Amino acid sequence: xxxxxxxxxxxxxxxxxxxxxxxxxxxxxxxxxxxxxxxxxxxxxxxxxxxxxxxxxxxxxxxxxxxxxxxxxxxxxxxxxxxxxxxxxxxxxxxxxxxxxxxxxxxxxxxxxxxxxxxxxxxxxxxxxxxxxxxxxxxxxxxxxxxxxxxxxxxxxxxxxxxxxxxxxxxxxxxxxxxxxxxxxxxxxxxxxxxxxxxxxxxxxxxxxxxxxxxxxxxxxxxxxxxxxxxxxxxxxxxxxxxxxxxxxxxxxxxxxxxxxxxxxxxxxxxxxxxxxxxxxxxxxxxxxxxxxxxxxxxxxxxxxxxxxxxxxxxxxxxxxxxxxxxxxxxxxxxxxxxxxxxxxxxxxxxxxxxxxxxxxxxxxxxxxxxxxxxxxxxxxxxxxxxxxxxxxxxxxxxxx
Numbered sequence: 001x002x003x004x005x006x007x008x009x010x011x012x013x014x015x016x017x018x019x020x021x022x023x024x025x026x027x028x029x030x031x032x033x034x035x036x037x038x039x040x041x042x043x044x045x046x047x048x049x050x051x052x053x054x055x056x057x058x059x060x061x062x063x064x065x066x067x068x069x070x071x072x073x074x075x076x077x078x079x080x081x082x083x084x085x086x087x088x089x090x091x092x093x094x095x096x097x098x099x100x101x102x103x104x105x106x107x108x109x110x111x112x113x114x115x116x117x118x119x120x121x122x123x124x125x126x127x128x129x130x131x132x133x134x135x136x137x138x139x140x141x142x143x144x145x146x147x148x149x150x151x152x153x154x155x156x157x158x159x160x161x162x163x164x165x166x167x168x169x170x171x172x173x174x175x176x177x178x179x180x181x182x183x184x185x186x187x188x189x190x191x192x193x194x195x196x197x198x199x200x201x202x203x204x205x206x207x208x209x210x211x212x213x214x215x216x217x218x219x220x221x222x223x224x225x226x227x228x229x230x231x232x233x234x235x236x237x238x239x240x241x242x243x244x245x246x247x248x249x250x251x252x253x254x255x256x257x258x259x260x261x262x263x264x265x266x267x268x269x270x271x272x273x274x275x276x277x278x279x280x281x282x283x284x285x286x287x288x289x290x291x292x293x294x295x296x297x298x299x300x301x302x303x304x305x306x307x308x309x310x311x312x313x314x315x316x317x318x319x320x321x322x323x324x325x326x327x328x329x330x331x332x333x334x335x336x337x338x339x340x341x342x343x344x345x346x347x348x349x350x351x352x353x354x355x356x357x358x359x360x361x362x363x364x365x366x367x368x369x370x371x372x373x374x375x376x377x378x379x380x381x382x383x384x385x386x387x388x389x390x391x392x393x394x395x396x397x398x399x400x401x
Contacts (some may be wrong), residue, residue, distance in 0.1 A: 004269065063325060070193035072352055076235035077198055078228050093197040112262060119260040123290075126259075133293040200325065219367070225361045231355040238273045241319060245269035248310065255304045258287060259294055268307070274351065278335070281310055 040398055057064065077097050084093035111115070135146050197204065212220045246269025253261035264287045271283035284307035291300025334354050341353025 013158075060185075063189075066190050067193055070190055071192075072231060073194045074201060075228050075231045076200035077194075077232070078201065079232045079236060081198055081201075086232050090202070091195075094195055096197040097198075098191065116266075120263045124262040124265055126290075130289065130293055132291070165364060190353055223359070223363060224365065227355075228360045229363065230358045231352075234355040234358070241271040241274040241314070244318065245272055245310070245314070249306070252306050253287070253303070256291075256299050257296065258291055258299055260290065262292065275338070280307070283307075 077094070080097050081093045083097060097102045138144055139146055142148065142354035153370075205221075208224070209217050209220050217388040246265050249268045250261060253265050258264060268283040268287060272280045275282060284304065288300045290308075291297070291303045294300070334357070338350045339358040341349030341356075343349075345352075
């Protein structure tokens with residue numbers, strides 16, 4: 001039998017036909033005795049999964065932390081390893097980079113290790129004397145009568161408690177040996193994970209991309225590329241800037257006769273580059289105090305002048321070229337991310353907070369939807385910025401007609 005067309009159907013047939021354009025029915029889930037046990041199972045499953053994750057973090061947090069740091073280390077090494085991998089196997093390229101890093105650290109300690117240890121020990125021994133000198137300057141300047149005992153008592157610490165605390169924290173020879181063994185084992189574990197993650201990174205990326213459906217693989221690849229670019233660029237830029245800062249500061253400190261010049265130069269370079277926003281001020285504060293309290297107080301003044309001069313030169317010439325492809329972030333956002341990372345994950349969280357935040361901001365710029373700004377809002381923003389309004393255009397001859 002031939003099918004009837006819609007135009008040939010009677011009116012009652014067309015009216016009774018289902019409306020295919022109607023909105024689909026919504027599925028409503030209600031709590032009832034028939035499905036309450038399913039909801040209970042879901043809640044129990046979520047709770048069990050949360051307890052399992054907590055158990056893994058509590059008992060295996062050290063291993064997870066080592067793997068996480070090795071992963072970020074492999075990402076930081078990726079730019080150099082990728083270039084070398086164009087001319088040799090990736091495993092060989094990874095080994096060359098790791099051996100180069102270890103050789104650089106060993107060479108530094110061979111050349112400056114004894115000097116660094118002696119100056120650092122001398123600086124630590126001089127801390128009580130420096131504290132007394134600072135208190136004497138405060139008392140003379142502000143007419144106070146502060147002492148070390150007053151400061152310790154204000155924080156509820158007596159000399160006897162400090163002695164007991166030192167005895168508690170201190171370790172015997174066996175404990176020290178065990179600590180060294182554990183440290184060496186952890187370093188070996190970190191190096192092993194770092195090598196395999198870097199050498200097999202392309203395979204790891206493919207394996208991770210296959211975990212996502214086809215529509216999400218592009219997003220996963222973008223996230224990985226941004227993570228590698230931001231983290232690698234940030235670490236390499238900070239390392240180069242810290243090396244330049246430490247080297248030039250060490251030369252200046254030697255010339256002006258700064259006590260313990262090597263540890264203070266390394267402190268200045270590392271803290272100034274790896275602590276966002278306030279790192280510059282924290283890094284130079286210690287050398288300036290040491291210089292001011294030395295037999296020649298002009299050493300501290302020269303150190304302060306040098307820090308200001310170097311910061312200006314770095315901001316105008318060196319840093320823009322090195323950070324061209326690195327992290328581009330507002331200083332307030334960087335500082336806030338470091339505080340949050342340190343509160344959550346300690347020193348490692350503070351170190352990795354900036355590249356992770358930069359990666360998230362980059363993803364927001366790529367996949368976030370932006371709307372056009374209304375003229376009224378634009379005018380309000382201009383009033384907040386106190387932007388000077390352009391002068392009115394001069395009337396022309398045609399306007400008077």
